[in-house]
Amino acid sequence: LLELQGVGKVYGESGLSVAALRGVDLRVEAGELLSIMGPSGSGKSTLMNLLGCLDRPSEGRYLLEGRDVALLTDNELAEIRNRRIGFVFQTFNLLPRSTALENVELPLVYRGLPAAERRRLAREALEVVGVGHRLTHRPAQLSGGEQQRVAIARAIAGNPGVILADEPTGNLDSRTGEEIIALFQRVNRELGVTVIQVTHDLHRARQTRRIVRLRDGRVVDDRPVPEA
Amino acid sequence: LLELQGVGKVYGESGLSVAALRGVDLRVEAGELLSIMGPSGSGKSTLMNLLGCLDRPSEGRYLLEGRDVALLTDNELAEIRNRRIGFVFQTFNLLPRSTALENVELPLVYRGLPAAERRRLAREALEVVGVGHRLTHRPAQLSGGEQQRVAIARAIAGNPGVILADEPTGNLDSRTGEEIIALFQRVNRELGVTVIQVTHDLHRARQTRRIVRLRDGRVVDDRPVPEA
Numbered sequence: 001l002l003e004l005q006g007v008g009k010v011y012g013e014s015g016l017s018v019a020a021l022r023g024v025d026l027r028v029e030a031g032e033l034l035s036i037m038g039p040s041g042s043g044k045s046t047l048m049n050l051l052g053c054l055d056r057p058s059e060g061r062y063l064l065e066g067r068d069v070a071l072l073t074d075n076e077l078a079e080i081r082n083r084r085i086g087f088v089f090q091t092f093n094l095l096p097r098s099t100a101l102e103n104v105e106l107p108l109v110y111r112g113l114p115a116a117e118r119r120r121l122a123r124e125a126l127e128v129v130g131v132g133h134r135l136t137h138r139p140a141q142l143s144g145g146e147q148q149r150v151a152i153a154r155a156i157a158g159n160p161g162v163i164l165a166d167e168p169t170g171n172l173d174s175r176t177g178e179e180i181i182a183l184f185q186r187v188n189r190e191l192g193v194t195v196i197q198v199t200h201d202l203h204r205a206r207q208t209r210r211i212v213r214l215r216d217g218r219v220v221d222d223r224p225v226p227e228a
Numbered sequence: 229l230l231e232l233q234g235v236g237k238v239y240g241e242s243g244l245s246v247a248a249l250r251g252v253d254l255r256v257e258a259g260e261l262l263s264i265m266g267p268s269g270s271g272k273s274t275l276m277n278l279l280g281c282l283d284r285p286s287e288g289r290y291l292l293e294g295r296d297v298a299l300l301t302d303n304e305l306a307e308i309r310n311r312r313i314g315f316v317f318q319t320f321n322l323l324p325r326s327t328a329l330e331n332v333e334l335p336l337v338y339r340g341l342p343a344a345e346r347r348r349l350a351r352e353a354l355e356v357v358g359v360g361h362r363l364t365h366r367p368a369q370l371s372g373g374e375q376q377r378v379a380i381a382r383a384i385a386g387n388p389g390v391i392l393a394d395e396p397t398g399n400l401d402s403r404t405g406e407e408i409i410a411l412f413q414r415v416n417r418e419l420g421v422t423v424i425q426v427t428h429d430l431h432r433a434r435q436t437r438r439i440v441r442l443r444d445g446r447v448v449d450d451r452p453v454p455e456a
């Protein structure tokens with residue numbers, strides 16, 4: 001489904017030069033449930049941005065269902081980002097002047113769904129992550145963990161085939177974090193959704209089936225989680 | 229040093245009404261090292277904002293060194309916020325158009341320190357938290373954990389008497405998180421700095437000396453951490 005071949009990423013704007021990823025090979029099959037771990041600054045978010053077509057490699061190739069992403073048109077890329085992939089950002093990236101409900105509804109607009117249907121799907125997603133009682137709050141009126149869950153709801157509401165979640169439980173107590181990983185396990189098991197999460201929590205990582213480790217922009221380990 | 233008496237906080241703007249804290253009694257002596265835990269949405273950040281004089285209680289009293297904060301002048305409050313308390317925000321709150329170094333230097337301007345001294349203190353704080361190699365990066369050019377550490381550096385650079393850290397290790401791998409808690413332990417032990425951290429990580433909480441637990445805006449537990 002997703003394949004990175006010799007992928008590198010160098011950030012070079014405004015005089016800085018940082019090799020955030022180097023020589024990354026990664027193959028993810030449809031229906032996998034895996035975790036990416038590694039020290040702060042090791043390139044995990046950079047990797048997720050490439051997988052989510054939010055940025056392009058500086059070198060190497062990214063094949064999405066066998067097609068080189070560099071050869072896709074802007075329309076095709078937009079369709080992938082808006083309909084096929086649900087992205088949970090490490091810093092949430094919610095619209096500050098929209099309510100929780102509006103934030104979750106917005107990506108559904110791209111699907112051409114009628115307003116009543118969008119509202120229903122958005123409401124359901126917010127209830128599933130436990131913030132159904134905060135629909136009318138704007139981000140500044142939400143706790144950190146509530147904002148994080150709105151970001152998760154936004155990623156799942158449109159039923160994407162792939163969920164990319166960048167540290168989705170970092171601001172959550174362990175019980176709420178447990179509910180989120182259970183949600184990922186459920187959509188993976190019942191709907192075949194491919195789930196890739198970045199996490200710093202080994203406990204959360206072991207609730208997936210494979211752990212890929214980065215260090216200084218390289219993959220240094222990639223193995224299945226042993227059956228419990 | 230810090231005392232909350234019957235403190236409540238209701239958020240009531242734009243038609244919403246949320247009782248985020250109710251009937252909170254809390255006494256913190258100078259030199260303590262303690263953790264605040266509780267479910268997402270239970271009122272921890274609200275409590276920290278009150279302790280840091282960033283907001284006022286809706287009911288009850290907050291005594292800071294025996295003085296009712298409600299009776300302090302704006303100048304006195306500003307002096308407390310800028311010089312006596314270092315605050316690490318859950319969502320970092322870095323200035324997007326300033327570099328890491330500039331972000332850490334800014335609070336030191338209020339102390340009337342000369343530029344060379346500010347630069348030295350800021351650089352040292354950034355090195356201590358391990359982002360000395362990212363001084364010229366702006367927040368958008370930093371990883372999530374690097375942004376979090378810049379926020380920590382900003383809070384400690386001016387040697388405040390009290391550090392309030394709202395989930396300071398949520399975006400950090402365990403080894404980097406270990407370095408941060410070790411830093412808090414060190415300034416507490418060697419400089420007598422009072423440190424209050426919100427954390428969702430029981431392991432990090434047990435590296436402090438007392439754990440206060442919130443649930444639905446109330447303190448439901450408050451006890452020392454047993455000696456290891």
Ligand SMILES: Nc1ncnc2c1ncn2[C@@H]1O[C@H](COP(=O)(O)OP(=O)(O)OP(=O)(O)O)[C@@H](O)[C@H]1O
Nearest residue numbers: 141143144145239246248268269270271272273274
């Ligand atoms: N400005 C506001 N207006 C209305 N409600 C608010 C506002 N800020 C926070 N709240 C609500 O108050 C409650 C407590 O928020 P707070 O940020 O203190 O929680 P928290 O314990 O820090 O949670 P987390 O662990 O998720 O960061 C939450 O349910 C939140 O929705």
Ligand SMILES: Nc1ncnc2c1ncn2[C@@H]1O[C@H](COP(=O)(O)OP(=O)(O)OP(=O)(O)O)[C@@H](O)[C@H]1O
Nearest residue numbers: 011018020040041042043044045046369371372373
């Ligand atoms: N736009 C940018 N310009 C320059 N350097 C950048 C930029 N974005 C990220 N970096 C650097 O690239 C490296 C990798 O960043 P990335 O965000 O992928 O790390 P990460 O593994 O997600 O870290 P964390 O666990 O702290 O979130 C970091 O050292 C960071 O400073």
Ligand SMILES: [Mg+2]
Nearest residue numbers: 045090371372
């Ligand atoms: Mg990251």
Ligand SMILES: [Mg+2]
Nearest residue numbers: 143144273318
């Ligand atoms: Mg909070």
